[in-house]
Amino acid sequence: MNTLIALPVMLPLLGAGVAVGLVHRRVAQRLISVMILSVVTLSSVVMLIRVDHDGPFSVQVGDWASPIGISLVVDRFAAIMLVVASVMLLAVVVFAIGHPGAESGHGSFHPVYLILAAGIAMAFLTGDLFNLFVAFEVTLMASYVLITLGGRLDQVRNGMTYIVINLIASTVFLISLAFIYAATGTVNLADLHVKIADLPDGVRSGLAVLLMVVFGVKAALFPLFFWLPDSYPTASLPITAVFAGLLTKVGVYAIIRSQTLLFPIDTRPGGLLLLIAGLTMVVGVLGAISRNDMKRILSFHIVSQIGYMMMGLGLFTIAGLAGAVFYIVHHIVVKTSLFLVAGLVEQRAGSSELARISGVARLEPLLAVLFLVPALSLAGIPPFSGFVAKLALVEAGLSSQEYLIVVASLVVSLLTIYSMNKIWSNAFWGRIVTESNGSLAPARSGWVLMTGATATLVAISIAIAVWAGPLYAFSQRTAGDLIETHTYVERVLGP
Helix, strand or coil: CHHHHHHHHHHHHHHHHHHHCCCCCHHHHHHHHHHHHHHHHHHHHHHHHHHHHHCCEEEEECCCCCCCCEEEEECHHHHHHHHHHHHHHHHHHHHHHHCCCCCCCCCCHHHHHHHHHHHHHHHHHECEHHHHHHHHHHHHHHHHHHHCCCCCHHHHHHHHHHHHHHHHHHHHHHHHHHHHHHHHCCCEHHHHHHHHHHCCHHHHHHHHHHHHHHHHHHHCCCCCCCCHHHHHHHCCHHHHHHHHHHHHHHHHHHHHHHHHHCCCCCCCCHHHHHHHHHHHHHHHHHHHHCCCEHHHHHHHHHHHHHHHHHHHHHHCCHHHHHHHHHHHHHHHHHHHHHHHHHHHHHHHHCCCEHHHCECHHHHCHHHHHHHHHHHHHHHCCCCCHHHHHHHHHHHHHHHCCCHHHHHHHHHHHHHHHHHHHHHHHHHHCCCCECCCCHHHCCCHHHHHHHHHHHHHHHHHHHHHHHCHHHHHHHHHHHHHHHHCCHHHHHHHHCC
16 A cells, blocks of 8 residues: 555656657657556555545655655545546546647657646645645646647746746745744644644634635635636646646645644634635636636636635535535536537637637537536536535535525526526537638547547546435545544554
């Protein structure tokens, strides 16, 4: 099990090194990426099964005793995030192989993509704040390269905005780490759980807010989301899909992990979290309904849906956190698939601007189905996974008597339906209108890969709804782990 924990980080890094030496052998690079991400997916599933049965596992890198050494820890929350992330990364790399232009950059796509995969896995597995910082920097470096891979002016300009904002967040993170280490003498999460409780309330609250700001930038919370809607749509569609589905969830994961493990409930900003959650929902969906480009509408919905996850954390009950975990899993799958559909529409119709395309459902009926299922799920329409996720959060909010956030979540769901209908009625319905874009038209084999990868994710979203009962039961067990943290701490520090 010790080797298995390190595999999702080390294997992609090793594969990236090999792929660098094969820059002129595109087929070999593709094979390496698919094989490595397949092995990572399989190992993540094995870890999920083991952790659900036996509880958290921890390994100390280099045999240095915790809390001095580097701790890698996998519990239910980390395991489910790893599984979903690895499945998404695998599906998107298959999509990218079929997407014309996605692998541009003189053979750099696959090495950098594998480095991104390693950074995401490290963020989920690390047991200390400093290596979480390292994971953030690895993903930042890789994501900047991937955003600007095409070399277009808009990519470079928006990529600069992305990296400047995230570098500022990284600087604040380093300052926060300095304060935390000065106050406690450690950055190990399990050790901090013990030592941070001895700090004065004001110091603990200040540290909680600092970390919320840092992770809030990564998660695109209100009011720190402004960089996202312009940065993501300019990248190639496979990269945008990964960013939309996964990168913001790394920030959400960090918020949930830090707030539940480090800070006692009396210093946790629960009311503030609910306020931020509501504002994030509302501002995001208002941005979405005001846009007329498919990718930008979906980008604003990333912001909006993050609010639902924060709602579950702000409630801080078993039901609330279980709803948040379920929602994260659902959203990663659904949002990734929606962006892949947007890529397919852009390839087939020549544009993602709603005013320039129409009748895609008549042109490609399969695309209409592939859009409709995740769109209805995102809006929370039964019987899809989004309905189950939102119902769980609404019930948790009602149980906690937090009626205002419940009303906000329902109103935002209605506006989400409106924005999804806006895409459907303009892009998919009506007479066929397309833009000429023959230079980017994929080969038939590429189209099959792209639609196959997208259809797989749509099928997974349906499976989440079909097996919602077992998945929600797992989410409840995960929520229990997040609230009762003693097992996590014992597995890292020892009894």
